[in-house]
Amino acid sequence: MSIVTKHNIKRLLAVLLASVIIALNINTFVQTGGLYPGGVTGLTILLQRIALRYFGIHLSFAVLNTLFNLVPVYIGFRYIGKRFTFYSCVCILLTGVLTDLLPQYVITYDMLLISIFGGIINGFAISLCLLADTTTGGTDFVAIHLSRSKGIDAWNLVLAFNVMLLATAGLLFGWDKALYSIFFQFATTHVIQVLYRRYQKKTLFIVTERPGEVCEALYAACHHGATVLHGEGSYGHGEKNVVYTVVSGDEGRTALLAAKSADPDAFINVIKTQELSGLFYQRPTD
Structure with a gap:
């Protein structure tokens, strides 16, 4: 088996594992706590909750998440790498399908535990993809593109963008969930910065x-x-x-x-x- 083939198999396994972890994390910690992971995933969940509360419509996570990833995927294909983006698309689609199919399960109702451990798990899943030369999609594409083109660590910029997303969620659904989501996102960002250092x-x-x-x-x-x-x-x-x-x-x-x-x-x-x-x-x- 060639080195290239082994590398591609490792990438695919990383994508599969990360997709399962993210989907389980959404259907346990995120949904139980009413949190917003940030980025495209957070935007998808926010729009789902807006549609359900104000219009009584249940929107598919997979469909929304795929639509919101169209622009980031274009950035990936154009500026980062075609194979890199292909595996990222597999992760995006698989995560969406698994999130819709897997049942929701409550592990704990403690909001602090949900925020911290949910964020750690989310950061680990994202880092797993990044270390395998792929990504979970969304703002990861933007962060990598900025890191390569500007030579800066862009994860803190992503965190700042997510704060604006949480401000909208706070106004519509209450500030307690939005504030706990900051802990979630901070834990995610910190884990990524520790585990994935290529663009530092x-x-x-x-x-x-x-x-x-x-x-x-x-x-x-x-x-x-x-x-x-x-x-x-x-x-x-x-x-x-x-x-x-x-x-x-x-x-x-x-x-x-x-x-x-x-x-x-x-x-x-x-x-x-x-x-x-x-x-x-x-x-x-x-």
């Missing part, structure tokens, strides 16, 4: 006596270039070489080990990069 950036400052070997090791491991800075030690006033490079968040450990293998005596400082402007190699998404 890390900066490495490497003080070394072997700058050439370190640069070659970094390029071989991460395909990132580096800049060699010449400095002076404050204690012995000797000449120092500092290799400066920026890598993706999920490459930080790989870059650190590569530098240490090239120079075991190197002094390395790794810091989180808040924002990046300029040319930066990003592993392509198929």
Whole structure:
């Protein structure tokens, strides 16, 4: 079996598992607590509840969710990757169908537990897809596109967008559910930021006596270039070489080990990069 085939099987399994988890999460924690997950899913649930309460109409989650994902899917096909978007479409459709078919089940009525653990489960399912080079759809496409085109961590922007969604839900259905939904969404976002770090950036400052070997090791491991800075030690006033490079968040450990293998005596400082402007190699998404 080829490496490509194995990768595609892993992606499909990740999509299937994530779809089941999301559907179960919606029909247990989200529906029991009357919460709004945010993004396209939250918008779908909000419109479902508006139609049911004010018009007495039950709308299909699968149909609404698919319609709301049309624009994000277009962004995915055009700017991110066709195969990436294809698997995302499988996740969108499967999640919608399972949400409509699976029965609702109450685990607990404690709103705090519902908000926190529901958000953690939701974040885990989304991260599962992202780590398999696909997504659950909706605002994930927008966040990835902004991260790639602007070089920033866009998940906090997605959280800010969701707050506006919750303001509408609060006005129509009461502020208690909307406020608890903020806990849900915050937990989701935090889990994603912890588990999925590809579009975050890390900066490495490497003080070394072997700058050439370190640069070659970094390029071989991460395909990132580096800049060699010449400095002076404050204690012995000797000449120092500092290799400066920026890598993706999920490459930080790989870059650190590569530098240490090239120079075991190197002094390395790794810091989180808040924002990046300029040319930066990003592993392509198929």
